[in-house]
Amino acid sequence: MNVRDDNVSEETKKLISSLQTDKDSKGxxxxxxxxxxYYNTLQGVINFQKHFQPEDTDIVLASFPKSGTTWLxxxxxxxxxRSKHDDPLTHPxxxxxxxxxxxxxxIDMYLKSSTPDLTKFSTSSPRLFSTHMPLHTVKEGLKGxxxxxxxxxxxxxxxxxxxxxxxxxxxxxxxxxxxxxxxFESFCSGACFYGPIxxxxxxxxxxxLENPNHVLFMRYEELKTEPCPQLKRLAEFLGCPFTKxxxxxxxxxxxxxxCSLGNLSGLEVNxxxxxxxxxxxxxxxxxxxxGDWKNYLTPEMEKKLDMIIEDKLKGSGLRF
Ligand code: A3P
Numbered sequence: 120m121n122v123r124d125d126n127v128s129e130e131t132k133k134l135i136s137s138l139q140t141d142k143d144s145k146g147x148x149x150x151x152x153x154x155x156x157y158y159n160t161l162q163g164v165i166n167f168q169k170h171f172q173p174e175d176t177d178i179v180l181a182s183f184p185k186s187g188t189t190w191l192x193x194x195x196x197x198x199x200x201r202s203k204h205d206d207p208l209t210h211p212x213x214x215x216x217x218x219x220x221x222x223x224x225x226i227d228m229y230l231k232s233s234t235p236d237l238t239k240f241s242t243s244s245p246r247l248f249s250t251h252m253p254l255h256t257v258k259e260g261l262k263g264x265x266x267x268x269x270x271x272x273x274x275x276x277x278x279x280x281x282x283x284x285x286x287x288x289x290x291x292x293x294x295x296x297x298x299x300x301x302x303f304e305s306f307c308s309g310a311c312f313y314g315p316i317x318x319x320x321x322x323x324x325x326x327x328l329e330n331p332n333h334v335l336f337m338r339y340e341e342l343k344t345e346p347c348p349q350l351k352r353l354a355e356f357l358g359c360p361f362t363k364x365x366x367x368x369x370x371x372x373x374x375x376x377x378c379s380l381g382n383l384s385g386l387e388v389n390x391x392x393x394x395x396x397x398x399x400x401x402x403x404x405x406x407x408x409x410g411d412w413k414n415y416l417t418p419e420m421e422k423k424l425d426m427i428i429e430d431k432l433k434g435s436g437l438r439f
Contacts, residue, residue: 124159126231131162141310144301145286148312152256155314163225164252166233171224173264176245178357180221183319184251184312185281186273187339189403192217193378195247195269198354201374212377216389216400221247224260227395251313254322254334265333267357270323272439273339275316275428276412276421279306281405283415288402303420307427317431324437338439340409346375380407 127135135158139150148155156164180195182188196217204210211220222228222240228248229235241247250257257268283302287294302311309315327336335356342349350371354360361371376382383389384404392400412421432438 124157124162127158127162131158131165134165135161143305143311144298145290145312148310150310152253152259153318154253154256155310155312157312159230160225160312163228163230164256166229167224167252168256168260170229170233171260171262172237173261173266174246175265177261177264177266178245178247179257179261179266179268180247180249180271181254181257181268181323182249182251182271183273183278183316185278185285187271187342187407188249188251189217189383190339190342190378190380190407191269191271191337192221192247192249193383194350194353194374195357196220196243197374197378198350198357198359199243199245199247201359201370210377212383212386212388214388216392216394216403217383218394218400218403219392221249224248224250224257225252253313253319254326267335268323268326268333269335269337269353269356270320270327271337271339271342272320272323274409274412274439275306276416276424277339277409278316279303279424280412280415284405285402289398299415303416303424307424315431317428320439321432321435321437324435328436343407343409347371350375380404 134151135149141148141150141155146157148157149161151161151164178195178199180188180191182191193212196211200211218227220243228237228240237246254268254270279302280299283294283299286292286302287298292298305311306314306316309318313319323334323336326334335353337349337353351361365371384401389400389404394400416424428439
């Protein structure tokens with residue numbers, strides 16, 4: 120076996136040799152607990168599962184990649200920290216991107232170390248973390264903690280198009296039809312980074328039905344069409360509901376404006392800043408539209424993916 124990723128331990132290499140493996144346009148992937156990871160990310164997942172020490176008040180923001188994670192992070196920070204940042208000139212969004220404030224367990228914290236200094240990663244109280252892992256895998260690291268988990272679900276076809284663009288940006292490559300077609304095939308087979316998308320969403324959907332106080336299931340499309348009630352729903356779940364005075368004072372709209380794509384993408388830190396992997400923060404902002412896939416997928420592609428998802432979600436009560 121040729122595992123090139125230098126952060127992968129001998130133990131994980133041994134584990135990988137027992138897993139189903141495949142390749143996507145970026146590299147080798149393996150299927151662990153029903154989800155596909157690059158080898159180095161799997162090491163981050165395993166480090167997290169073994170070593171993370173949860174606190175009951177922790178909050179975990181979860182999503183499939185390119186589902187609006189940046190937006191969910193921004194909204195959650197703005198809600199939880201609203202009493203601390205009355206002065207818009209000192210708001211943390213001016214000096215950091217939401218991804219710099221809310222770290223991913225398996226990407227930022229545990230990718231390179233099994234014992235990261237957590238105080239460096241989450242300075243908020245309650246601590247805010249994020250992940251792209253499916254629920255059953257996250258739960259192993261949470262070790263029975265009752266901490267709150269918010270999942271943001273997005274239409275699969277929009278996530279795919281967003282992923283195609285994002286990949287082009289950070290690989291500094293032109294987005295071509297042939298790349299989209301190859302990503303589409305992996306996406307449909309489920310063998311893509313963090314796929315299959317249907318199992319990912321189903322894990323949180325079922326978790327939210329089983330324990331709605333523990334897992335909140337939100338949708339990108341609903342945040343777009345009914346932002347005020349959805350923000351209030353998020354605030355209630357996070358234990359920081361809006362007071363009547365706050366609502367009367369227009370705070371719901373202020374937070375929505377602060378976290379809007381237009382506002383965040385226009386901030387200097389997001390125009391010119393980079394994350395620790397040297398990825399431009401500007402890559403996290405594109406159109407933010409519902410149904411943008413219609414501009415790129417053929418009717419045949421639409422039909423194929425719709426049929427697969429419908430079949431996989433049959434009987435679950437989930438549609439997306
Ligand atoms: P598009 O590529 O469809 O425009 P993630 O944050 O999970 O990486 O997802 C990125 C997607 O969310 C991109 O979608 C991006 O434009 C959109 N997005 C980022 N910030 C947003 C915001 N504040 N409001 C709405 N959508 C946002």
